[in-house]
Amino acid sequence: MKFSSALKFNAVSEWWEEYIDYDTLKKYIYQLEKQQQGLSSSYQDLESNERTSLVGRPDDAATDSIFIPLLDKELKKITLFYENQEKELFEELEELEALVQKQDEIGLEGDHYVDDGEYDDEDDESISRSPVGQRRRRLSSAFTHSRNTSIPGGTSAPETSARPHRYSISSSEGDMEDSIASLKWPIRKVANTLRGMRDSVTMRESVTSSALLETVWTARTNYAYDTRLLFKRRITTLYITFTSLRSYVEVNHSGFRKILKKYDKVTYSELKDHYLHDVVEQSLPFTSTAKDKLNSAVDRLVELYMKCVTQGNRNLAKQQLKLHQRENIAWERDTVWRQMIGRERRGEGAASRSLGASLVKEPEPGLFAIPTPLGRVPVTRKVLFLITALIVFAVLLSVRVVDGEEANRCFAVLIFCTILWATEAIPLFVTSILVPLLLVCLRVVRNPDTEQRLSAQDATKFIFSAMFSPTIMLLIGGFTISSALSKTSIDRVLITRVLSLAGTKPSVVLLAFMCVSCFASMWISNVAAPTLCFTLIRPILRTLPPKTSFAPALILGIALAANIGGQSSPISSPQNLIALQNMDDPLDWGTWFAVAIPVSALSILLIWGLLLASYRPSRSPDGEGDIEIRPIRATKEPFTRQQYWVSFVCIATIALWCIAHSIEDYVGDMGVIAIIPVLAFFATGILKKDDFEQFAWTIVFLAMGGIALGKGVTSSGLLEIMGEIIRDLVDGFSLYNVVLILSPIVLVISTFISHTIASVLLVPIAKEVASSLGGNHQNLLIFVTALICSAGMGMPVSGFPNQTAATQEDDLGELYLSNVDFLKNGVPASIFATLVVATVGYSIMFAIG
Structure with missing residues (x-):
């Protein structure tokens, strides 16, 4: 796949304008190549299928001086965008860690639901004007609530038993924001309470140290369930954004490497190693310190998820967060049809599926292993089915079950394919592709008029003409x-x-x-x-x-x-x-x-x-x-x-x-x-x-x-x-x-x-x-x-x-x-x-x- 196509597939749609402009830089490279070689003023770009016009003709030494400023401009754009995103995301991560810590102090036992009326407009406005509040509004469609009452963060009186519960359910993405606005996000109360302690919360790992994670949330009350669900959504959304930012860095680094490689190849320059190592990798998004900081933030979110959701199971926390990340990519970038095809290609379609299995599809365990000179070979259930089908096939070919040699061989093929289809020992479509091979090689097909066996050549034409009907x-x-x-x-x-x-x-x-x-x-x-x-x-x-x-x-x-x-x-x-x-x-x-x-x-x-x-x-x-x-x-x-x-x-x-x-x-x-x-x-x-x-x-x-x-x-x-x-x-x-x-x-x-x-x-x-x-x-x-x-x-x-x-x-x-x-x-x-x-x-x- 060309990098320009890979960039479109891997880019976050909202950040599209902030990625390296690979196509434009590629066009400049072809312009410089034409100027170097003194070609005519109209040059056909065979890869992009476009024509470009040039003004002026610099010598070979001038190409670097023209191309480097273009690279610098792209690098500056990426750096500024990354700085803003990094600052905003880490502020939200700090707040989230503080909220988790505060929730530990409140506890998950009992019922701490807070009525909407406890929040005043001034508090709401002060939070909404903050960078974190603005970001929260953009991400609000990811958070919905299952009750009309608010969720953790206060000590209001519980509802009276005389009033029946009434649940309000949002039925579309567009309704979510309205539902959230009416519910007055309960986390805001906790955030307001913690306003005084935010200055003491730093970017250090100590926030998610063993002091914060020494206990996990295992309570099973309705309040505990709602609290875990709310924090799960916040952690998941922030995790997706952090990993998207990490992907943004990796994609752009690959973009600079690809474009510099193309530049050196086309213009016979040696700019790649110098610019990539001395300029790009010394800039903020691409330094080892910046990458370590992002990885550390992702690890902190995994720890929070492990504490709040998976009851201390780190592997399960990683699996679920990665699954949410994949689902977000599928939802944002694919049509339903492409999603369905993706499921088939991943082996989750009708032909291959392990129902009720774990979130990550594990390989089928072997029933037993056979020692061989090359090591122990595991034998799975599908291998046994395949061996059984082959044995039955061989027996039916050697034993006369029905009259007529062609009919008997066709009966063997029919039973063999039926076993393979029923057991899915091999993918269903592979069995189907096997059918014409068996029919032709076993000389099963006869002429419908003379009832004489067709030659292999004639049988091939007959079968394939029937298949594409x-x-x-x-x-x-x-x-x-x-x-x-x-x-x-x-x-x-x-x-x-x-x-x-x-x-x-x-x-x-x-x-x-x-x-x-x-x-x-x-x-x-x-x-x-x-x-x-x-x-x-x-x-x-x-x-x-x-x-x-x-x-x-x-x-x-x-x-x-x-x-x-x-x-x-x-x-x-x-x-x-x-x-x-x-x-x-x-x-x-x-x-x-x-x-x-x-x-x-x-x-x-x-x-x-x-x-x-x-x-x-x-x-x-x-x-x-x-x-x-x-x-x-x-x-x-x-x-x-x-x-x-x-x-x-x-x-x-x-x-x-x-x-x-x-x-x-x-x-x-x-x-x-x-x-x-x-x-x-x-x-x-x-x-x-x-x-x-x-x-x-x-x-x-x-x-x-x-x-x-x-x-x-x-x-x-x-x-x-x-x-x-x-x-x-x-x-x-x-x-x-x-x-x-x-x-x-x-x-x-x-x-x-x-x-x-x-x-x-x-x-x-x-x-x-x-x-x-x-x-x-x-x-x-x-x-x-x-x-x-x-x-x-x-x-x-x-x-x-x-x-x-x-x-x-x-x-x-x-x-x-x-x-x-x-x-x-x-x-x-x-x-x-x-x-x-x-x-x-x-x-x-x-x-x-």
């Missing part, structure tokens, strides 16, 4: 729409406007979020939709009372609704595309919506009722009142021309998909229509090459492998053999009885393995079952199978939305959901959704033919 192009078109909606923030704008109408009742807000999650899953996939929704509910979760039942109900409701949303449109999940691929006469979007939308809507209502009965989310934790949620504020910014263009293209594409059968003489297939958004967004610059590279290509290859395996099963003759067995099993059963038998089988399998893999394995079986029944019921059974694959959501591992929900934590690092939550609510929800498909869905399918 119109269905795959439809999937890529769906990714393009998803990325465009996310990048232009249309998804966030529309969702916040819908949620602004939800009101303040928790039950209504829960239903609103479930509907939004389901609807978002239709268009930005049920992989990206929960990521977006969990981002939107962070302000609510941060301000909920401790141990409220609304938080787990909301998180689980979003996850279950996202699974249901996977049924709702052909592009909302890969299993729907697998179903379309296997239909001889694929359904158009209008027919799909006619069945899926009523089924999804009824399922959402049933699951909503289940969550209300299970959690009673409206009740406060102490049972003395109802929680109240402020309405989310809809954005007031008007749609831009770019957003209108994206909306028009998306609506037009979806409309064409809905009438695809009517215009198939002109467009051929829905996959051709999927090219429209690709052209419209990438050709106009709305999406860039980086966006294309960040598509979920693992999902694409997963679907391609499933298609290839389906072709192998069909062409090898294995499907015909399976068909004969299935005919005997379903002989005498009516169509509806077959649906009732097939539904629980599909539900159980899709609950424990990937929904996509379940569809890869079960859709061909449903297709063969339909052909065994006679009549034109193929599309119906395939459709039922695909919809029920999305209904498998009874376990934490059942689909990406559940896996994401299971990792959600509160501010103190505790998981909102446990396995019991999924078993108690996810299993009944799965059964409800399956029954809706098998009854209402079946009736609609049968009615529309």
